[in-house]
Amino acid sequence: MLPSPDRTPQCPAASPDCLGNPRCRRIVLSGGVSVRSPIVFLFPGQGAYLPGAFRHLAEEPIITELLSEVDEVATSLGAAPVTTLLMREDAPSLDDLLSRSPAQLHVAIFAAELALYRLLTRRHGIQPDVLLGHSFGELTALTAAGVFDLRQGLRLVIARDAAFADCPPEPGAMVALGTSADRARHVIGAVGRWDLCLAADNGPQQTVVSGPEEDLGQLMRVAETLGITARRLSVPYSFHNPGLAGVAERFIERIRELTPRVPVRRVHSAVLSRDVCDSTDVAALVAAHLVRPTYFLGAVRALRAEGVEIFLECGPRGTLSDLIAGFLPDTTVIAPLRRRVTGPDLDRLLEPVPHHQASIPDQRGTTTVAEPAPVRGREELISDLRTIYAETLGYPVEMLTADADLEADLGIDSITQTELFAKAVTASSRSLPADDSDVRPTSFTTLRALSDFLLTLPVGNSVTR
Secondary structure (H helix, E strand, O other), X not given: OOOOOOOOOOOHHHOHHHHHOOOOOOOOOHHXXXXXXXXXXXXXXXXXXXXXXXXXXXXXXXXXXXXXXXXXXXXXXXXXXXXXXXXXXXXXXXXXXXXXOHHHHHHHHHHHHHHHHHHHHHHOOOOOOEEEEXXXXXXXXXXXXXXXOHHHHHHHHHHHHHHHHXXXXXXXXEEEEOOOHHHHHHHHHHHOOOOOEEXXXXXXXXXXXEEEHHHXXXXXXXXXXXXXXXXXXXXXXXXXXXXXXXXXXXXHHHHOOOOOOOOOOEEEEOOOOEEOOOHHHHHHHHXXXXXXXXXXXXXXXXXXXXXXXEEEEOOOOOHHHHHHHHHOOXXXXXXXXXXXXXXXXXXXXXXXXXXXOOOEEOOOOOEEEEOOOOOOOHHHHHHHHHHHXXXXXXXXXXXXXXXXXXXXXXXXXHHHHHHHHHHHHXXXXXXXXXXXXXXXXXXXXXXXHHHHHHOOOOEOOEEEO
């Protein structure tokens, strides 16, 4: 269950002692020497939709399997399927979906980002050191990091739109100003409307303001007078605005029963301006992402100061990549799904990215490097688990279906589940975090749930160097 977001503790990653907590870690070794160029995966927000984004990857099983699963879960939760939106070039445009079905758009964005994440990590073997979401993309980042499984992540996305339906806010919009956050605040002050606020600090030359339509019109006129470019964004609501407090409260009520797990990958939040380390941080982020600004510029600069040199956008188009390229020209920024690509296209785009495992500083200050291992798909892994469990328990393999409850249906006690969990991790060629004390084997009640968890872990058996 999500705890009440009533405190905002300082993340240990803000101090040099953060190496004692592998969940909240800077990308350094003892002595501050990096092993190689760390990689950040970027998860974009509202505008990250490209009709038929995977049209030329329709034969890629990782993509099709994920989209099929999203459709199945979304339908069971009362939402519309999204595969056609991401597979057909004649699918509705961003503006069409914003006007008639923003909820379906958000599921499509979530699905596209998670599908690309799985493709990059499983097919191409690229393991990120940090996940950084922007606005709505923070929810996808949490799911990619294993905080929520796919079903829980979709519940989060769907509940968010349901909260808007339950508690409709006043009509609002968002405007991007071609100036810094400091100057944008002065422009807001010149307009003199309390319900206008800074929503996103995206870069030295882009700041987003949210608020009521009429007030934003006045803001755009003032900006034009001052020689500042102003562009209205295609969004359904005035996100990152205190005026959405009622929606945020309803959202929290709808997802209160969700139980977040500790991230298995490092997640840095641009809303919280720190790492997401535990369930309290998750609750704080989920509660705040609708009403507080996103400090993307500060988050990127902080990660760059840690030694990050590669930013890879894990979603359609290339909005975040373009922002970073504008103020960090000395970094490698890649948007692999800026347009519809084929498999060979994707291979070429990813050539500058090292295909490696994420280095994870452990409590001794050394670095755990995961060695490459064969990539196993979800169904393959479930099949392997069924065989392992059947042979160990002496059960017919037919009894070990993917969704059979390990304790209630099969009578497997907690001690045996723990032993089998260790075998499953080894057989999957995955690596648990250096501190796995928060991983409870008995929390994965079915082989499907266990396989989903294993697939969030870095590939390879850990070797300390």
